[in-house]
Amino acid sequence: MSGTKLLDLNPIKLEEMTDRYEAHDYYLMDEFLTDEQKLMRDSLRTWLKKDVSPIIEDYFERAEFPHQIVKGLGDHGCFGPYIPTEYGGAGVDQITYGLLMQELERVDSGIRSTSSVQSSLVMYPIYKFGTEEHRKKYLPKLATGEMIGCFGLTEPDHGSNPGGMVTNFKDMGDHYLLNGAKMWISNAPFADVAVVWAKDESGRVHGLIVDRGMEGFSTPEMHGKHSLRASATGELIFDNVKVPKENLMPGKSGLGAPLMCLDSARYGIAWGAIGAALDCYDSALRYAKERTQFDKPLAAFQLTQKKLAEMITEITKAQMLTFRLGQLRNEGRATSAQISMAKRNNVDMAINIAREARQIHGAMGITGEYPCMRHMANLESVITYEGTHDIHLLITGMDVTGISAFK
Amino acid sequence: MKILVGISKAPDTTTKIKFTDNNTKFDEAGVQYIVNPYDEWYALVRALELKEAGGGSVTIVTVGGADVEPIMRKALAVGADDAVRIDAEPIDAFFVAEQIAAYAKDNGYDMVLFGKETIDYNGGQVGGMVAQLLDLPYVSNASKMDVNGNTATIERDIQGGIEVLEVNTPFVLSAAKGMAEQRIPNMRGIMAARTKKLDVVPAAAAEALTEVKSYALPPEKGAVKLIDPENVEELVELLHKEAKVI
Ligand SMILES: Cc1cc2nc3c(=O)[nH]c(=O)nc-3n(C[C@H](O)[C@H](O)[C@H](O)COP(=O)(O)OP(=O)(O)OC[C@H]3O[C@@H](n4cnc5c(N)ncnc54)[C@H](O)[C@@H]3O)c2cc1C
Numbered sequence: 001m002s003g004t005k006l007l008d009l010n011p012i013k014l015e016e017m018t019d020r021y022e023a024h025d026y027y028l029m030d031e032f033l034t035d036e037q038k039l040m041r042d043s044l045r046t047w048l049k050k051d052v053s054p055i056i057e058d059y060f061e062r063a064e065f066p067h068q069i070v071k072g073l074g075d076h077g078c079f080g081p082y083i084p085t086e087y088g089g090a091g092v093d094q095i096t097y098g099l100l101m102q103e104l105e106r107v108d109s110g111i112r113s114t115s116s117v118q119s120s121l122v123m124y125p126i127y128k129f130g131t132e133e134h135r136k137k138y139l140p141k142l143a144t145g146e147m148i149g150c151f152g153l154t155e156p157d158h159g160s161n162p163g164g165m166v167t168n169f170k171d172m173g174d175h176y177l178l179n180g181a182k183m184w185i186s187n188a189p190f191a192d193v194a195v196v197w198a199k200d201e202s203g204r205v206h207g208l209i210v211d212r213g214m215e216g217f218s219t220p221e222m223h224g225k226h227s228l229r230a231s232a233t234g235e236l237i238f239d240n241v242k243v244p245k246e247n248l249m250p251g252k253s254g255l256g257a258p259l260m261c262l263d264s265a266r267y268g269i270a271w272g273a274i275g276a277a278l279d280c281y282d283s284a285l286r287y288a289k290e291r292t293q294f295d296k297p298l299a300a301f302q303l304t305q306k307k308l309a310e311m312i313t314e315i316t317k318a319q320m321l322t323f324r325l326g327q328l329r330n331e332g333r334a335t336s337a338q339i340s341m342a343k344r345n346n347v348d349m350a351i352n353i354a355r356e357a358r359q360i361h362g363a364m365g366i367t368g369e370y371p372c373m374r375h376m377a378n379l380e381s382v383i384t385y386e387g388t389h390d391i392h393l394l395i396t397g398m399d400v401t402g403i404s405a406f407k
Numbered sequence: 408m409k410i411l412v413g414i415s416k417a418p419d420t421t422t423k424i425k426f427t428d429n430n431t432k433f434d435e436a437g438v439q440y441i442v443n444p445y446d447e448w449y450a451l452v453r454a455l456e457l458k459e460a461g462g463g464s465v466t467i468v469t470v471g472g473a474d475v476e477p478i479m480r481k482a483l484a485v486g487a488d489d490a491v492r493i494d495a496e497p498i499d500a501f502f503v504a505e506q507i508a509a510y511a512k513d514n515g516y517d518m519v520l521f522g523k524e525t526i527d528y529n530g531g532q533v534g535g536m537v538a539q540l541l542d543l544p545y546v547s548n549a550s551k552m553d554v555n556g557n558t559a560t561i562e563r564d565i566q567g568g569i570e571v572l573e574v575n576t577p578f579v580l581s582a583a584k585g586m587a588e589q590r591i592p593n594m595r596g597i598m599a600a601r602t603k604k605l606d607v608v609p610a611a612a613a614e615a616l617t618e619v620k621s622y623a624l625p626p627e628k629g630a631v632k633l634i635d636p637e638n639v640e641e642l643v644e645l646l647h648k649e650a651k652v653i
Binding site for chain 1: 597
């Protein structure tokens, strides 16, 4: 048996595949997965190692989204994986969706964000609340990445409290007139289509599909982010935009509609955060074994072992939490509050691991040679968007006490 | 072209190798299996390229129990049209070759492709034996193959150069690096693989001709010796006396 290096097996230039990541599965959770789920995950991982992780640091540094990977993301099912195949999705279950998000965020939270937005915040509402025409027009192209979408809920003055939004539309007889502005919108600068949440004249929230090119609609990019730099963020500005009436998604109105989308995205984030944590742990574990100080590998010091042992313990707990949540989602039984708990716990777990892992790397840890600092910076966005860390705590608090502490 | 590709499982390359039963059996506990890279990356992908260019079909064949089906599904996800599992434990190379030859005999394949070896026991014998049993020409370790009509032009890497051969179909070939480039299955391929045909056929009567007496692991790698850059004499001495390489 050759457990050693395969000297002449390098057709995809394995010698150039510098990404040495290995997944860690301390409680053998893989045994709960089907062969097909593992194949989908592992194929995505291989492609990411070949085409994405080698370039991600560079794009992060330049604060640019790597557009060339969009087709590959589509090919590997990262856009609307759970959308039925008749609309171009892969029709997979929620656990597979989670596994894909985990692999993406293992590489970079920005890439996972692009996929989350496209899947859960654009394809999902079009599928759930749109008309059959909406589905046929948008979903197949969104699934391949031929079209990119964005989701406009947050406004400059309304973040944690989206219900206070001021973006609104008026019924003009043959069309709606849309006015307002959205801020912090992922994918906005290059999106072909935006799912926009706005109030009608009676103050009720509805979802409108706004296409690029509509007069009065612009998407300026926001600059100066120190986090999620490989993902583009922008504003959506609506200056008397005439939106055809058929662009209103009739399936559901009220704040509950965007919140359903957020449930789906937050569930994906709960899995994704494990990916970022695994990458940091994996890098720290390898570094601790290879780096010698005081004539010993760092891994031989108790303080390093404490860090590593606690990291894998927290990762393992998070893996079990998300797996169970995936089962509940597959059965349609997961509550929003349960999803809040997983998003909050796992992102917090990942950000702490990123910090500890960075410390293990010493000064090298602050460079782009290792992924920890980038993950750490990215996770500052992840712990803020899709409901901040504290807001999710309040959701759990309200769920267990029955008393809202929001206002 | 009607092409048959032999696919076998191999332990993942990061596997920690252990033996049981008095060092006569490979310890499979906890081992993850992959498609043997020479079969998947070179033989299968080249077969798919030929099919894409000139039509035909690509069937994969594996000798093994139901436990090999996941790796067969992966080969189907990469793009093979259908699969045949010959239901028997692969005891030795001759036994496996007998099974594949018995299956291939009446099915009129234009070529039967294998990887140059499987990265488990690295025997590299099955292809040659199948060719013999089918009474077909055999080209081993091929690094390039172009097909024109029913003539294949094949390159083999040989010591210090390249050998170019021509052979008419039908023939048997084992593929080495250079033959093709790895394809990563995509979502569409994986979904399509669900419904592709995977036939299970009974084993032919055959017997193994070899028996493993024991396995041994290679000696542990020694520690690295660091020699001062100034001290060239000691380096030469060690390379000569200890490493015996000069
Ligand atoms: C990189 C990035 C991408 C994003 N992408 C999108 C997108 O695609 N689409 C979209 O719609 N939005 C997006 N967002 C916006 C994101 O959802 C908001 O930033 C988030 O909801 C928080 O809103 P805020 O920034 O206005 O913070 P605020 O709501 O002003 O909160 C500030 C602080 O106050 C705390 N706080 C607020 N209310 C309470 C309370 N009641 N009790 C206790 N504490 C409270 C918060 O926890 C937080 O710590 C993105 C954000 C980022 C950073």
